[in-house]
Amino acid sequence: MKQNDLILQTVTKVAAFVILLFAVAIFLGGHYSPGGGFVGGLMTSAAIVLLLLAFDLKTVTAILPIDYKVLIGSGLLISSLTVAGGLLFGVPLMTHAYRYIDLPILGHISLHTAVLFDLGVYLVVVGVTMTIIQTIGESE
Amino acid sequence: MNNLTFLPVLWPLFTGILLIFIAKRIKLQRWVSLFSSLIGIVLSMYLVFSVHSQGILTLGVGSWEAPFGIVIVADMLASLLVLTTNIIGLAILLYSFHSIGIERERHYYYPVFQFLLIGVNGAFLTGDLFNLFVFFEVMLMASYVLLVLGGTKIQLRESLKYIIVNVLSSSFFVIMVAYLYSVLGTLNMAQISQRIAEVNQPAILSVIAIGFLIVFGLKGAIFPLFQWLPGSYYAPPIPVMALFGALLTKVGIYSIFRTYTLMFYHDQGYTHTFLAWLALLTILIGVIGAIAYWDIKKIIIYNIIIAVGVIIFGISVMNEQALSGSILYLIHDMLIKAALFLLIGIMIKLCGSDDLRQMGGLIKQYPALAWTFFIAAISLAGIPPFSGFAGKLLILQGAGESGNFLGMAIVLLSSLMVLYSVMKIFMYGFWGTPKAGYRSAAVPVNKMLIPAVILVAISVLFGVATEFMYPFISQAVETLLNPDIYIKAVLKE
């Protein structure tokens, strides 16, 4: 069945990137305000799902040739390496290290190891959600 | 602070992640899993000996000290169970190489296997009630995947039921945690125990205790909540079945151990009597099932339920003998159930059927298989000097001391029935005339027998050397009987 979904496709081309950027913003803002890896990841996968709806699975896999299962693995790896960092420094696992630094343009900014953990969460969420959606989508 | 405490959880995590990346290279996956399991055993042995020499080890995760953060607590009971888990993991892994099938191996069997170990080890080691829930979920998630992996019709059908039952029990867990939190304002197990002792367990806490019993009873398959077990455990292939039978129900039992000895021990007339009745009914139901079926998988599955009943009965008696008996029997049962599942797996593969009436005469061609099964069977029934004996004896002594003679009688009779049910397998499966040809060519019997022999040998050693094990067991029991030891170790007062 050939559908005329020109409007959806045109809107998606713009909207998907807006959603992706907003997802990154929410992910980075997660430490002091609502947000974080989980929400950011869900939003990123929402953008990809929007692409899937507007175009089809083949096109999207051509644009984003990612094996989402590897994405899950990488996310888990990053998170658990952050957790295990405590072993190297002789502090309890998952101990949170942070520092405030001054950068030229961004100004006073804080750096946290929690961000690394959250990056892992982000990747896992994107990986898991997309794996599930692909599994259902492929069989149709 | 001791990071060693968390390593039995972290190590399989890293292995699992590594295995995801090499999912397409099956040979390599096998070697990595095997190597990692060996390291896991070494780690957990080290943990057991550290706990033996230094007492309870704790780790405040993220440098948050208890009771404010999540605390990982390795006491003797937990570390012994972690060690047993790792040994069983290794044996089942060895068995999987020859029986799980290349399709499952390619579809993330080994990574998920490691994730299951994370969940089980984590549930044993955590000292925080909500964290226990999280590790339960990790374990359950992995078990869902293992159960459905392969996607045959019966697997799909049974895993749907299994998941729904477990989602229900997880929701119950969350609800009970919420109630407990609103009453006591803490989720740290040591602090919960302390606060319950301060208020001397009013009725509402006893109700919450029974609520937790429903949650853990669903996982551990005690009397009214066991119906899901025979169907769900029947569906997956043998290694997965062995993994579930040996580990998953035991996590439920361990949680009952923790909650009923550490926290809710003030109103024993109510909670523990209730527990005792449920345990005895569980034994009865298990015995009926084990005798009734001709299907060897079903017989062993119902034997899981009997063992659950016996162990819970030991907990409900709540004195030194009964508790040490329960711990001994718990470890024994994990080892021997895994071994029995592996052995009947070989039998089913050979005969091409799991109906006893279609079997017979295996002993002529496979004497090693037959005698390993025989030893496993009589250890299960608790014949001295094998491993089930000491545990059951102590449970009976404990029950006698507290005057529960009905319980004693039922446990004793159940041993007899267990013996009957496994001897039925031995007599019909191994004696008699061989029915139609075995599929010997397709089954690498000797290779598959090795892990079962390892498990049976360990369990025999465990039975013969109970004297050597006893210091460890009594250290575990001491903590269970005096919650103050646990509380002091965790809260550092």
Next chain:
Amino acid sequence: MELLMAIVIGILFMCATYLMLSKSMLRIIIGTGLLSHGAHLLILTMGGLKGGSVPLLSDETASYVDPLPQALILTAIVISFGVTSFLLVLAYRSYQELGTDDMEEMRGTETNE
């Protein structure tokens, strides 16, 4: 406020129980979803609502709510998200394989298959 929440939780549990007792697979899944919503709301209520203030302790705010239940809910939501999505995929797969979403027909005895 707590009383209202208690009633809402009760209604959620009621609907969940009703849905889970039906035969259709999809209704059961929605039922489990409602049940976990109820459980999460219960945790939140059990921690005390205090008129919806934020879980921050500072000089300006007069009252603050307990942050722990919120952390617990977040964890529980993530878990139930994972389980529900897995369950949906599984239900879909088994609908394809078994050709039914009726639990009655999925009963199965120990001898078949």
